[in-house]
Amino acid sequence: MEIRRPGIGAYVTATYPSKNDFLNAVRCLSEVSDFLEVGIPTNNPKYDGPVIRKTHFASELKGLDAVNVTRYGKVPTILMGYVEDYVNNLELVIKTASEVGASSVLLPDLLFEHLDKLEEYVMAMRNHSLRPVFFISSNTPHRLVSVLVKYEPLFIYLGLYAATGIKLPLYIERNIKEVRKLVDNVTLIAGFAINTPEMVKLVIGAGADAVVVGTALVDKLTNQRACMEFMLSLRGGLP
Amino acid sequence: MNVPHYWYNINVDLLKPLPPPIDPYETDSRIALLMRILPSELLDQEFTPLRYVPIPEEIRELYERMGRPTPFKRAHGLERALGNGIRIYYKFEGALPAGSHKLNTAIPQVHYAMRDGAKEVVTETGAGQWGLAVSLAAALMGVKATVFMTKNSYLNKTHRVLFMKTYGADVYPSPSELTRYGREAIKSRPDHPGSLGLAITEAIEFTLGGEGRKYIPGSVLGFVVLHQTVIGQEVLQQMPEEPDLVIGCVGGGSNFSGFSFPMIGARLRNEGFEKTRFLAVESMAAPKLTSGKYMYDFPDTGGLLPMIKMLTLGHDYVPPPTHAAGLRYHGAAPSLSMLVREGIVEARAYGQEEVMEAARLFARTEGIIPAPESAHAIKAAIDEARRMPRDSVIFFNLSGHGLLDVDAYSNTR
Numbered sequence: 001m002e003i004r005r006p007g008i009g010a011y012v013t014a015t016y017p018s019k020n021d022f023l024n025a026v027r028c029l030s031e032v033s034d035f036l037e038v039g040i041p042t043n044n045p046k047y048d049g050p051v052i053r054k055t056h057f058a059s060e061l062k063g064l065d066a067v068n069v070t071r072y073g074k075v076p077t078i079l080m081g082y083v084e085d086y087v088n089n090l091e092l093v094i095k096t097a098s099e100v101g102a103s104s105v106l107l108p109d110l111l112f113e114h115l116d117k118l119e120e121y122v123m124a125m126r127n128h129s130l131r132p133v134f135f136i137s138s139n140t141p142h143r144l145v146s147v148l149v150k151y152e153p154l155f156i157y158l159g160l161y162a163a164t165g166i167k168l169p170l171y172i173e174r175n176i177k178e179v180r181k182l183v184d185n186v187t188l189i190a191g192f193a194i195n196t197p198e199m200v201k202l203v204i205g206a207g208a209d210a211v212v213v214g215t216a217l218v219d220k221l222t223n224q225r226a227c228m229e230f231m232l233s234l235r236g237g238l239p
Numbered sequence: 240m241n242v243p244h245y246w247y248n249i250n251v252d253l254l255k256p257l258p259p260p261i262d263p264y265e266t267d268s269r270i271a272l273l274m275r276i277l278p279s280e281l282l283d284q285e286f287t288p289l290r291y292v293p294i295p296e297e298i299r300e301l302y303e304r305m306g307r308p309t310p311f312k313r314a315h316g317l318e319r320a321l322g323n324g325i326r327i328y329y330k331f332e333g334a335l336p337a338g339s340h341k342l343n344t345a346i347p348q349v350h351y352a353m354r355d356g357a358k359e360v361v362t363e364t365g366a367g368q369w370g371l372a373v374s375l376a377a378a379l380m381g382v383k384a385t386v387f388m389t390k391n392s393y394l395n396k397t398h399r400v401l402f403m404k405t406y407g408a409d410v411y412p413s414p415s416e417l418t419r420y421g422r423e424a425i426k427s428r429p430d431h432p433g434s435l436g437l438a439i440t441e442a443i444e445f446t447l448g449g450e451g452r453k454y455i456p457g458s459v460l461g462f463v464v465l466h467q468t469v470i471g472q473e474v475l476q477q478m479p480e481e482p483d484l485v486i487g488c489v490g491g492g493s494n495f496s497g498f499s500f501p502m503i504g505a506r507l508r509n510e511g512f513e514k515t516r517f518l519a520v521e522s523m524a525a526p527k528l529t530s531g532k533y534m535y536d537f538p539d540t541g542g543l544l545p546m547i548k549m550l551t552l553g554h555d556y557v558p559p560p561t562h563a564a565g566l567r568y569h570g571a572a573p574s575l576s577m578l579v580r581e582g583i584v585e586a587r588a589y590g591q592e593e594v595m596e597a598a599r600l601f602a603r604t605e606g607i608i609p610a611p612e613s614a615h616a617i618k619a620a621i622d623e624a625r626r627m628p629r630d631s632v633i634f635f636n637l638s639g640h641g642l643l644d645v646d647a648y649s650n651t652r
Contacts, residue, residue: 046261046535050268112258113548137259138288139250162259162286162545166270169279170286178288 001076001103003155003187006204006238007034010231011080011191011214012221013055014038014066021222022060023070028224030074032231037106037212040081040093041066047108049165051215064096073101078133080106083114090117091124098128104154108135111144122151135159138175145182155187158208160194165215167193173206180207200237242302243472245291246465249500249574252290252507254581257461257573260545261535269545276446276454278351284462292465294347301346301379302469309334309470311477316604317621324629327620328482329637330474330498331607339610339639340494341372341457344466348455349376358451359383363413363438365392366564367399368610368639369457374408384408385452387415387441390433392564398643413438418445420541435568436540436554443543458491459538459547459572467497470636475501478634482515484623486635488615489521489528489586490565492572498636500574503583517584518623519575520615522566522594525558527551528579528586536570550576561591562611562647565639587619594618595647610639611647 003009010029015022029036039045041059045052059066067079079097086093090107097105107114110121111134125132131154136145138158148156158179160172172190180188190203191212203211213234220226250257262268273282284292294302314327321327332340352360360377363386364370370386377384386408393400393412403410411417413433414424418441424431431437439456446454456463485502487495499517506512521528531550538544540554551570558567571579578584591611598614600621601607609617616635624633641647 047259049270050262053264109258111256115255137256138286139248140256141253142251142290144256159259162270163262163268166268168270168274168282168286170283175286175288 003076003189003210004034005187005209007210008200008231008235008238009033009035009037009189009210009212010217011037011039011212012217013041013052013059015041015060015069016055017058017222018060019069024224025221025227026070026072028227029231032228032235033075034210035076035078036072037078037080037214038067038072038102040064040079042082042085044082044084046082047159047163049163049215051218052164055218064093067096067100071101076103078102078104078106080108083107083109083117087114090121094124094128094130098130104130104133106133106135106157108159110134111136111140133157136179138170138179142182149184149186153186155189156183157189157191160190160192164192173202176203176206176208197234197237200234204237204239242299242307243294243469244299245293245472247468247472247501247504248287248290248292248465249504250461251288252504253574253577254507255577257577258548260547262545263542269543272543273545276443278348278355278357278453278455280351280354281348281462284465285460294469295350298347298350305336305342306334307469308473308477311474314605317601320600320604321621321624323624325624325627325631325633327624327633328478329635330470332470332494332636332638333607333610333613333640337368337372337375338643339368339372340467340470340497341369342375343469343497344457344463344493345372345376346379347466349373349380349382352453352455353380353382355453356451357382357453359385359449361385361442361446361452361454362457363387363435363442364457365389365435365438365567367392367396367403368565370403370408370410371399373455374403374406377408378406385445386410387413387438387445389413389435389438390431395646396643413441415441417441418448420444434540434557439539440541440543458493458568459570461572461574463493464496464500464572464574467493468500470494470497471499471501474498474634480632481512482634483627483631484516484518484633486518486520486616486619486623486633488566488612488638489519489571489575490568490612491570492575494636494638495519496572496575503578518619519579519584519586520619521586521588522561522563522615523588523590524561524563525552525556525567525569526588527569527571529588531570533576533580538570547573549573550579562595562644563591563615565610565612566615589615589618597621598641607637608641608648609637610641611644613638
């Protein structure tokens with residue numbers, strides 16, 4: 001399933017704060033989002049900021065059991081997990097993704113700390129008829145980005161800041177423009193610390209195809225109305 | 240020749256991407272803390288996607304006034320002493336008025352702090368090269384500098400303290416009575432000699448404790464390395480021939496990286512330097528490149544900054560005393576660490592005596608008294624020259640002079 005352009009996605013950690021709240025959140029967010037990103041709860045969410053980290057520690061279930069509580073697919077759904085937790089078992093994560101109806105598996109530490117697993121990941125994804133996706137930062141080597149583009153990924157995800165939810169004084173518009181040049185026509189998703197319609201507008205205007213919202217949603221996950229209203233207000237930033 | 244118009248960002252040419260900085264789990268977000276203490280432009284430069292970052296005109300002018308481009312010289316005297324037909328060239332950063340390469344990043348950091356409205360820049364220093372460079376940069380631009388200097392150095396390196404004060408800086412021995420961390424350290428141990436980690440902690444606490452203050456660091460972080468590439472960008476214009484070997488010493492890695500990265504980058508992009516070897520030389524007192532582990536660790540002993548992935552001996556490693564105080568650091572810049580791991584940069588550690596012997600030979604043949612830190616590069620150049628074939632070409636970076644390192648030369652035979 002392609003990601004709609006322009007689009008807006010919602011990030012939730014599986015079974016946070018409880019299994020039921022999570023299932024409600026998935027149902028309700030599917031109404032107001034173009035895609036979902038579902039975090040596989042881990043003890044070591046190293047690239048995440050303090051808010052998302054708490055959701056990992058406080059989820060009702062852990063690991064793949066947590067994502068296994070439902071079938072996804074009303075909108076394209078991406079599982080997010082760290083290679084570090086599945087270093088000898090990427091296949092299991094990808095198989096699970098395929099079984100629960102996810103469209104892809106995003107591994108934020110794949111390129112940064114497990115680049116030797118790149119081929120293995122892409123092959124395993126193809127074996128399960130899933131398209132690969134890649135997480136990069138603004139200073140990812142240009143040559144590596146060109147290699148990623150050749151794998152025809154479903155999208156490339158640009159982390160706008162150093163960690164989720166923590167805004168830094170970076171020229172994100174310039175960074176998106178530069179990365180846009182490198183990724184060619186591949187769908188470019190941007191995320192981290194996006195919390196206003198103005199910011200959605202700026203990020204899309206700079207050349208991203210879609211945005212993901214995570215940290216800003218965390219305190220609204222148990223309140224369906226607040227959750228939907230917030231997502232709808234962010235949609236106001238889409239062209 | 241002109242001062243370069245661009246700094247070079249090697250991160251976008253590396254074979255692998257640099258892992259992002261991360262927060263520890265036990266404490267508040269260190270990444271969020273950076274925003275409150277560092278000049279904002281520096282944070283942007285840490286993550287820039289640009290290969291060439293423009294050097295603002297105001298900074299280029301100051302570089303020029305301070306003597307950039309620095310000399311790139313043939314070491315005829317040293318070559319004659321070795322007598323085996325090797326051509327040796329060196330870049331002389333000691334020609335800058337504060338005596339070392341540190342001014343290359345002190346100037347832009349103070350500039351960017353002022354652009355954020357800072358009235359005062361705060362930092363720490365060990366041996367004093369960094370504190371001296373910051374004091375000079377602050378004087379040039381008319382802001383106040385406050386320097387926390389490890390107490391042991393403060394008491395021994397009296398010349399550098401005097402010159403920092405001459406430039407108008409406030410210099411405090413660390414631990415000091417100005418901060419909570421300092422007072423606690425003194426209380427627990429009245430004769431505390433201080434440590435770089437404690438000095439960083441004090442500088443950061445002091446920065447947070449007053450209006451209009453920004454904290455500026457001297458090595459290891461990406462933007463420091465970026466600013467130092469002005470050295471290598473000049474070398475690309477100055478060199479009469481391609482080298483077989485490029486050498487620099489490593490404390491946190493900024494002078495080696497600044498000198499060599501423009502050349503290494505060309506090699507990574509297949510634009511020359513195919514046959515060139517790159518050699519990083521460290522002190523046996525802090526051998527992170529040859530004996531360290533590649534892992535996430537704090538750049539400061541106090542653990543106030545975010546963790547970065549690098550070759551490290553552990554942030555609580557206490558190096559033994561050495562004349563080359565500037566090399567007494569537990570980690571190496573992430574980009575340099577990665578290049579060592581990938582085998583693009585070789586590494587070697589030397590002990591103090593052999594290095595000072597090389598320093599004396601250089602002083603007698605070239606006339607310049609080298610800093611004990613920079614003498615590590617000289618020692619490697621001499622050793623390598625003795626085993627390389629005739630007509631080989633060596634470049635090394637003489638990152639500072641040693642005119643204030645009286646103690647290091649006091650046993651000269």
